Amino acid sequence: MVKDQKKPKASERREDILVLLKNSEKPITGSELAAEMEVSRQVIVGDVSLLKAKNEPIVATSQGYIYMMDRIDTPPVERTIAVKHTPDQTEKELTILVDHGVFIKDVTVEHPVYGDLTASVLVWNRRDVQKFLDNIRETKASFLSELTDGIHMHTVAAESEEALDEAVEALKKEGILLKS
Template sequence: MAKEQRKSTASERREEVLFMLKNREDPITGRELADKVKVSRQVIVGDISLLKAKGEPIVATSQGYIYMTDKADSPPIERTIAVKHTPQETEKELTILVDHGVFIKDVTVEHPVYGDLTASVLIWNRRDVQKFLENIKETEASFLSELTDGIHLHTIAADSEEALDEALEALQREGILLKS
């Protein structure tokens, strides 16, 4: 007679989820995690929240969850920039940045009730830009910038000041960069 497989406890499931996150370089979606541990995506959302509350450096991005290690993944020189554009110009904005070798860490908008709302986007290249835009379209989600008439901030990073300067000049030429 075959031995019946014991169902894992919630604690064991969270340990398995944590193990998967720590052993992946690329983002993993909540749906993929849910399928692997045979629970709903909503259970995974709760598990991730509990893991974050315990201090695990898990970041939810537009491409899925990432376990942020201490290694210096992002380029060393960072800036925060203010931009304004329509939703239709999002691809142009992101493509300009990545084409200049710029990593886009996050997007922030100032909400009238909640204050600053920041979301990790972690966009490195054109493939990431396309994945991000496809995810927005497939989920029928809105861009955060739609809450603020197109005005938003990005934390960006690059290996040189020159790369950042050139990217900002290109955004300025397109009328996307807000001047101070």
């Protein structure tokens, strides 16, 4: 940045963030946005929170921020499934789902104080599964399911009920599906 050049105002920076997110084919991390805008990652977190508060459809994923408007064409058949497993079984759970052509939209846990806590997962394939798990390991983050002894729900989607049924049956065989 040239010394005499002024940094953009916060409102201009947020507009620039929106443009970048809207035009990106892939998620953009907070660190990448921070480098581009020449601010800290924490400033970006605040900017994104303010944009979300203005109803901008920005989603924070394990791979970075994405702008959701017309971005992800989710499969037509959607369902919520309840599962229970240890953190070590997460890769198996996610891989079973994506191998059956299932898109994992989000994860929800029921917290005793806050009620339902939902976070975007947005995993389509094995590559996404690995990126998700790598991000968990690199950041030393916990899985939401660790708050609830492994019990959690996923919103999942597929091209057909049959694909979802087959995926659920595979989870059941592995002992991951929560028994009713």
